[in-house]
Amino acid sequence: MSQQHQEKGTWRPLVLATTVFLFGIASGLGLHGQRVERTQRRLTLDNEEAARQYAFLAQRQLDAYASTGLSLAAHIGTSNAISDATVNAYVDSARHFERLKGIRAYGYLPRLAPELADEFEHRVQADMPGYHIRGKRPRADFYYPVLYLADPDPARAAIVRGIDFSIFPERLAAIRKALATGAPAATRVHASVHDFAKIPVVLTFTPVRTADRHVDRGVGAGVVFSVMRVAELFEGIDNGKLTRAFALAVHEQDGPARRLVYASDNDAFRQADADPAHVVYATTLRFTDRTWHMRILSKPSGRSADAFGDWPWLTATLLASLIAAFGTYRLALRQRDRRIRSEMAQRFEVLLDSHPFAVYAADRAGNFVFVNRKMQQELGLSQQQLIGASSTLFMAPSSQAVAGAAFRKALHGEALAYHASVHNGHGAEVDLAVVLVPVIVAGQVDRVLGFAENVTERKRFERELHESREMLRLILDTIPDRVFWKDRESRFIGANRHMVDAAGLPSAERIVGLTDADMPWMGAAAHYQDEDREILASGRSLLNMQRPQTTEDGEVRWFDVSKLPLTDDAGTVAGVLGIVRDITQHKRMEEELTRRANHDSLTGLPNRAFFHSQLNHAIVRAQRRRTGMALMYFDIDRFKQINDTHGHDAGDQVIRLFADRVCANLRASDFVARLGGDEFVLIVEDMAEPDVARHLAGKLLASMEEPLAIDGQALRISTSIGIAVFDGTMTASQLIKAADDAMYEAKRGGRNCFRPLAR
Ligand SMILES: Nc1nc2c(ncn2[C@@H]2O[C@H](COP(=O)(O)OP(=O)(O)OP(=O)(O)O)[C@@H](O)[C@H]2O)c(=O)[nH]1
Numbered sequence: 001m002s003q004q005h006q007e008k009g010t011w012r013p014l015v016l017a018t019t020v021f022l023f024g025i026a027s028g029l030g031l032h033g034q035r036v037e038r039t040q041r042r043l044t045l046d047n048e049e050a051a052r053q054y055a056f057l058a059q060r061q062l063d064a065y066a067s068t069g070l071s072l073a074a075h076i077g078t079s080n081a082i083s084d085a086t087v088n089a090y091v092d093s094a095r096h097f098e099r100l101k102g103i104r105a106y107g108y109l110p111r112l113a114p115e116l117a118d119e120f121e122h123r124v125q126a127d128m129p130g131y132h133i134r135g136k137r138p139r140a141d142f143y144y145p146v147l148y149l150a151d152p153d154p155a156r157a158a159i160v161r162g163i164d165f166s167i168f169p170e171r172l173a174a175i176r177k178a179l180a181t182g183a184p185a186a187t188r189v190h191a192s193v194h195d196f197a198k199i200p201v202v203l204t205f206t207p208v209r210t211a212d213r214h215v216d217r218g219v220g221a222g223v224v225f226s227v228m229r230v231a232e233l234f235e236g237i238d239n240g241k242l243t244r245a246f247a248l249a250v251h252e253q254d255g256p257a258r259r260l261v262y263a264s265d266n267d268a269f270r271q272a273d274a275d276p277a278h279v280v281y282a283t284t285l286r287f288t289d290r291t292w293h294m295r296i297l298s299k300p301s302g303r304s305a306d307a308f309g310d311w312p313w314l315t316a317t318l319l320a321s322l323i324a325a326f327g328t329y330r331l332a333l334r335q336r337d338r339r340i341r342s343e344m345a346q347r348f349e350v351l352l353d354s355h356p357f358a359v360y361a362a363d364r365a366g367n368f369v370f371v372n373r374k375m376q377q378e379l380g381l382s383q384q385q386l387i388g389a390s391s392t393l394f395m396a397p398s399s400q401a402v403a404g405a406a407f408r409k410a411l412h413g414e415a416l417a418y419h420a421s422v423h424n425g426h427g428a429e430v431d432l433a434v435v436l437v438p439v440i441v442a443g444q445v446d447r448v449l450g451f452a453e454n455v456t457e458r459k460r461f462e463r464e465l466h467e468s469r470e471m472l473r474l475i476l477d478t479i480p481d482r483v484f485w486k487d488r489e490s491r492f493i494g495a496n497r498h499m500v501d502a503a504g505l506p507s508a509e510r511i512v513g514l515t516d517a518d519m520p521w522m523g524a525a526a527h528y529q530d531e532d533r534e535i536l537a538s539g540r541s542l543l544n545m546q547r548p549q550t551t552e553d554g555e556v557r558w559f560d561v562s563k564l565p566l567t568d569d570a571g572t573v574a575g576v577l578g579i580v581r582d583i584t585q586h587k588r589m590e591e592e593l594t595r596r597a598n599h600d601s602l603t604g605l606p607n608r609a610f611f612h613s614q615l616n617h618a619i620v621r622a623q624r625r626r627t628g629m630a631l632m633y634f635d636i637d638r639f640k641q642i643n644d645t646h647g648h649d650a651g652d653q654v655i656r657l658f659a660d661r662v663c664a665n666l667r668a669s670d671f672v673a674r675l676g677g678d679e680f681v682l683i684v685e686d687m688a689e690p691d692v693a694r695h696l697a698g699k700l701l702a703s704m705e706e707p708l709a710i711d712g713q714a715l716r717i718s719t720s721i722g723i724a725v726f727d728g729t730m731t732a733s734q735l736i737k738a739a740d741d742a743m744y745e746a747k748r749g750g751r752n753c754f755r756p757l758a759r
Pocket residue numbers: 635636637638639640641643647648649650651652655676677678747751
């Protein structure tokens with residue numbers, strides 16, 4: 001921000017505050033003048049409501065008068081009789097008239113034709129002695145004498161007076177109107193006729209219909225009347241509160257002359273006409289057939305405002321202006337800060353809007369106050385839908401706790417990162433890596449900025465990679481081979497379970513970094529590392545190398561080892577993959593097969609095939625070493641007879657025992673083989689002289705002298721031996737033939753002897 005900006009920003013609050021102070025003082029003084037008036041107006045408003053209520057009460061009271069007259073008329077209409085009892089009943093039933101404020105008297109005026117007046121008087125006198133109708137008008141159509149009269153004043157108890165009400169024109173007009181309309185009618189306000197004080201009254205007449213045969217049926221038997229003092233009526237409303245608080249003026253509304261019905265005082269009456277502004281409330285009151293205009297006026301307060309005498313007000317004004325000025329100063333400062341912040345926020349928002357990450361800002365309550373375009377894309381919702389919404393609203397249930405905890409920490413000023421899953425507007429789950437940064441303003445975290453990277457794809461890839469690694473590990477651990485892989489320095493990087501077991505390690509992790517020198521086969525480590533180096537250098541595999549290995553128990557086991565180069569993405573050899581298969585079992589089977597192929601199953605001695613290869617080797621050795629070598633051919637004499645006499649099994653036993661006796665006489669270097677049947681051959685090497693062969697043949701002959709024990713029987717056998725001594729040039733066939741021929745010589749010579757060296 002520029003220097004000019006700062007100065008402008010600093011002065012502005014001061015100028016504003018001073019203006020507010022001066023304006024406050026001026027307004028305070030100005031307002032003071034209006035205060036009284038305002039107070040008055042307020043009072044007026046209050047009063048208007050009160051006046052409205054008073055008017056309502058007045059109307060209710062008037063309605064009560066009218067309805068009481070109607071109910072009394074109904075009573076007389078149903079029980080038209082003349083007796084003390086009926087008078088008493090009438091008085092009792094009419095008691096409720098007495099509760100009405102201002103009722104002076106009420107009673108019944110029968111409608112009486114003049115020609116029936118005498119009869120009527122006579123009939124009434126029977127029950128009420130002395131009854132006499134006074135004031136009868138000459139030539140009148142009807143008389144309206146008082147028959148019943150009641151007075152709420154205890155001093156003026158119920159009396160019966162025979163005065164004819166129709167002598168008063170005012171009353172006669174109202175009576176006629178009531179009878180003509182069938183509804184209550186009232187006189188205008190007039191002075192009481194008999195009262196000395198001439199108090200203004202209104203008389204109400206309510207028509208009575210009766211079935212009496214002395215009066216016109218259906219027209220009206222007469223009227224119920226009541227005398228009401230209007231002043232008492234209005235002053236009695238709300239127990240006189242009305243006339244204490246207000247001035248009241250009521251006028252008759254019908255007719256050109258506005259006759260005054262009631263005025264609470266002369267001033268009020270005059271004021272109402274002179275200054276309508278004093279009228280708080282004006283309304284019309286309906287009373288039977290009459291309409292009254294009522295005006296309720298405010299009474300003058302009598303107080304006047306003193307502009308400079310009201311020190312508390314002025315002090316308050318000064319104080320208020322000072323407070324307002326101070327408040328304005330603070331507010332202006334805050335607004336300036338807010339404006340600066342808002343400008344900065346706007347700049348930030350422009351920057352953040354194009355940020356490659358989803359960026360948002362949340363207020364202290366966790367509601368979004370800003371979301372950038374990427375954020376809207378990630379959640380699939382518009383800015384309008386997101387602003388104001390709770391940031392936890394979109395969290396997957398599994399992430400709510402971690403996200404909530406992170407947000408609370410951020411509110412304490414901590415910047416932190418976490419992973420969370422959210423549900424976007426399309427219902428899909430999105431994995432986010434979120435970094436929360438608290439935005440601190442005036443020492444307090446104002447809002448929290450969130451930077452969220454969509455890691456859904458990455459997490460899916462990691463998950464798949466993990467799964468495929470797990471699968472690979474499972475496969476590697478399942479196959480019976482040992483598998484390992486090494487780096488360029490021949491250090492193990494990994495191995496399967498069999499390899500780890502063979503290495504005597506507790507887990508696959510422990511093999512990482514070790515070399516063959518750390519393994520139980522450390523003696524072969526140098527050799528193995530040479531192989532590794534060769535593969536790393538050449539890039540070629542070394543396949544199916546079979547090698548024995550002696551275990552810690554001393555057992556020799558055979559392994560088939562293949563080593564292959566491991567290449568990296570660039571095709572460079574980066575390590576060695578080794579697959580080691582334990583072929584001990586296979587090896588043993590192979591040896592067994594070889595042994596079986598080269599040995600005779602009956603005696604366990606080498607067979608003919610083995611003999612031939614051995615003979616060739618012996619010839620080569622004899623020639624090379626120039627040592628003596630002889631071949632002996634021999635069989636059991638007359639073996640056929642043994643078979644024939646003792647059976648083939650016994651023959652087999654003889655062959656086995658014969659072979660044992662032969663072997664018992666041989667040196668380790670001698671090679672004996674069974675050619676088949678009872679035929680055997682013996683290769684004698686490294687002979688110092690030809691006599692060695694003769695000597696050996698003699699030993700063999702002698703060894704047969706002891707009878708064999710066959711099936712509990714002693715069996716004598718002998719052998720005939722043909723000896724051929726290698727002359728240094730003979731082939732194997734020549735040597736065999738010479739030995740064979742010599743053996744036949746021995747046979748011919750009588751058996752149990754050897755040829756040709758026998759002497
Ligand atoms: N029990 C048994 N007999 C065999 C076996 N192989 C061959 N033979 C018999 O061995 C006998 C060999 O007889 P020869 O060698 O021809 O005659 P010999 O009776 O031994 O008489 P000389 O050799 O002239 O002394 C034959 O009867 C064969 O059937 C064998 O594995 N077991």
